[in-house]
Amino acid sequence: MLKQLLAAASAVLMVLGTASYAQDGSSANALRDALAATTSLRGQFTQTLRDAEGEVIESSDGSFVLQRPGRFFWHTKTPFEQQLISDGDTIWLYDPDLMQVTVRPVNDNLKTTPAALLSESAEGLAEAFRITRSVGQDGHEVFGLAPINDDDSLFARLELEFDGPQLLRIVVHDSLRQTTEFALTDTERNKPVAAEQFTFDAPEGVDVLID
Template sequence: MIKKLAGLLLLLPVLAISSVAIASDQQSAAELRKLLDQTTTLKGEFVQTLFDGQGKVQEESSGDFVLKRPGKFYWNTRQPYEQLLVSDQESIWLYDPDLEQVTVRSAQDDLQQTPALLLSEDVNTLREHFAITQQAVDASREEFLLTPTRKDGLFQTLTLVFTGEAKARKLSEFHILDNLGQLTRFVFQKSVANETVSDSIFQFTPPDGVDVLYD
């Protein structure tokens, strides 16, 4: 059961240049902010793949997600095991139906430990916690490497990938390199940006009979 929680635990203690180029931190943050500001909400499906240090696939999961800036997300893993991760910008809930258990923690001071929350955060907040480097790949794809300023988190780097036309790019995948040298790749599919999303989806009420743990 510990293994099946590994992907979501990463999210817990976890939004056009033709040649490759690297910009300064300030320039990178400005470009990242421009891209994030194009998207207020994003929802769709995801595939999550964990690779070991040699690049061998260890496990894969899939489900659906909703992001709403700033600070709200709904991350519902359906296969191979059901798990739900929800944040309303104040609290983070991790629900495991098989364990009949909910873990609750504050989202306020958890930025470096919560990659999923990073995707919905304000760029100025990100700059307080990360060095941001833009790595533009081609005219339809841009990547940003975020490196934590603290060294006691669960991951070494976070890479955000945006694809599409320059004026309509949206987040299409992100990669997390953890401190064990493992890479987790999240790919978004059938995603739709800027649709109206009710805040009710980012609220979670534990079902009757489950254990509620406060971290």
């Protein structure tokens, strides 16, 4: 599930950073317009993982905070608690039940995943992804992002669904034909966020694993 979480968080973050970019075609321009005014996003999520036949493998829910550039706090609350946190340079994965935190740097590979997506520069987004635009259910706008370099990505395709300026849904398609859907609710844009939200200090007794 870590792979899917990184993909979703990155996707939102990288796209949050798209103030302007010059990829040709109206799809890129429309995505820019949808996201240009957003510097931070917070809310609740429900995550559903499905296999290639569409059967539900597992589901979870929690809360999130995303801020450009590259910062996120992804808190899974049920069925098992986990926290995925990044300040843009380091990622912490904290498992309270196991009393351990895994620490890893944000390298180039992770920057092409969906939690970094919303924080990347506009030029970086246009260089890294092929962007398409379509109309989904209820007339919602759906943007598809396919990595240009498939070897370096954690996902095969990503979809972002909007109702006007409101981001409703993120869908991550992986190379095994599994899909992970993140339905976002109670979202708020551009609210102040304390810097401490995106760092992690291991509580006493927690094992620290360096990856």
